[in-house]
Amino acid sequence: MxxxxxxxxxxxxxxxxxxxxxxxxxxxxxxxxxxxxxxxxxxxxxxxxxxxxxxxxxxxxxxxxxxxxxxxxxxxxxxxxxxxxxxxxxxxxxxxMSYVPQTENVFPSLTVGENLRIGAYILDEVPEARRQAVFDRFPVLEERVDQDAGTLSGGQQQMLAMGCALMLDPDxxxxxxxxxxxxxxxxxxxxxxxxxxxxxxxxxxxxxxxxxxxxxxxxxxxxxxxxxxxxxxxxxxxxxxxxxxxxxxxx
Structure with a gap:
């Protein structure tokens, strides 16, 4: 029942x-x-x-x-x-609202920084404070900001996917x-x-x-x-x- x-x-x-x-x-x-x-x-x-x-x-x-x-x-x-x-x-x-899909949630051939910019694509200009807030939450992303996303570990890619979703400061x-x-x-x-x-x-x-x-x-x-x-x-x-x-x- x-x-x-x-x-x-x-x-x-x-x-x-x-x-x-x-x-x-x-x-x-x-x-x-x-x-x-x-x-x-x-x-x-x-x-x-x-x-x-x-x-x-x-x-x-x-x-x-x-x-x-x-x-x-x-x-x-x-x-x-x-x-x-x-x-x-x-x-x-x-x-x-922001969404992190289970798979294919980052662009592997783009850098961490480029992925984050795409996460905020609806904004004409991305506030630096927004990007820094993501780095504060996921410090490894700042350390690897110029590294291609496809070279990150699985856990780091998941952090990047969440970071991209948080770039718009969703409710x-x-x-x-x-x-x-x-x-x-x-x-x-x-x-x-x-x-x-x-x-x-x-x-x-x-x-x-x-x-x-x-x-x-x-x-x-x-x-x-x-x-x-x-x-x-x-x-x-x-x-x-x-x-x-x-x-x-x-x-």
């Missing part, structure tokens, strides 16, 4: 209309293939939200739908009070599987850096294969299965839910 966990705090949150991001009854997919059915989720200002679930659950499709990269077949998406349901990605990025950062492909000893460091981004005030919506770590770190989480909402709640509550652990977290 499908179930969505609810809590008093979540009920109060859902009654508000001032969510930064509000996804309602979303049907989406690719061409004639429908992947998502009636998905609901929201992110509040400064909140850290994780979407987890088994392979094929539709997690990445949620992310791509929000950013205008999937075919939306029904439902609505609102960001900061503006309906963005039918906006293409180039317009979505202008409203205050919401979308992260699709940020730990994918990283060596185990780098995963905790990547999560620490995401924590720091969120602690600085940027809301985060993250799709993540490492469900236990994602739920341990986030404020709230959503569990998807077969393109539908199954569970929702605070991260620590989902981790402690016996049914969630049995069905989706390996016991």
């Amino acid at each position: 499908e179930q969505t966990t609810t809590h008093d705090d979540d009920t109060d949150a859902d009654s508000r209309t001032d969510h930064l991001l509000d996804v309602s009854a979303l049907d989406a997919g690719y061409g004639d293939l429908q992947v998502l059915s009636g998905v609901d989720l929201h992110v509040d200002e400064g909140e850290y939200v994780a979407v987890v679930g088994p392979n094929g659950a539709g997690k990445s499709t949620v992310m791509k739908s929000v950013f205008g990269l999937a075919d939306r077949m029904g439902g609505s998406i609102t960001f900061d009070g503006t309906d963005i349901t039918d906006l293409p990605p180039e317009d979505v990025i202008s409203v205050g 919401l950062l979308l992260l699709d599987e940020p730990s994918a492909g990283l060596a185990p000893d780098l995963v905790a460091d990547m999560f620490d850096r995401i924590d720091q981004v969120n602690d600085a005030g940027t809301a985060v919506l993250m799709v993540e294969q490492n469900a236990k770590e994602a739920l341990r770190r986030c404020d709230r989480g959503y569990v998807l299965a077969q393109g539908e909402n199954r569970y929702e709640g605070r991260g620590d509550e989902l981790l402690g839910d016996d049914e969630v652990r049995r069905q989706f977290l390996g016991g």
Whole structure:
């Protein structure tokens, strides 16, 4: 039986209309293939939200739908009070949202500095303070500013991809599987850096294969299965839910 966990705090949150991001009854997919059915989720200002679930659950499709990269077949998406349901990605990025895809998220033949400039392509002039803020958060990027991105390690490329997304100082950062492909000893460091981004005030919506770590770190989480909402709640509550652990977290 499908179930969505609810809590008093979540009920109060859902009654508000001032969510930064509000996804309602979303049907989406690719061409004639429908992947998502009636998905609901929201992110509040400064909140850290994780979407987890088994392979094929539709997690990445949620992310791509929000950013205008999937075919939306029904439902609505609102960001900061503006309906963005039918906006293409180039317009979505202008409203205050940045997206880091799972793969092919940097230009390997361009330098670190050139990648960062491209990250801020919608600006006529890139404020030096913005670039320095990225370097302060990821010092290795400043050390390698003239190095081709393709010569960076996997972890460094992921930092560069996040740095590019932060060049526009977004209100919401979308992260699709940020730990994918990283060596185990780098995963905790990547999560620490995401924590720091969120602690600085940027809301985060993250799709993540490492469900236990994602739920341990986030404020709230959503569990998807077969393109539908199954569970929702605070991260620590989902981790402690016996049914969630049995069905989706390996016991």
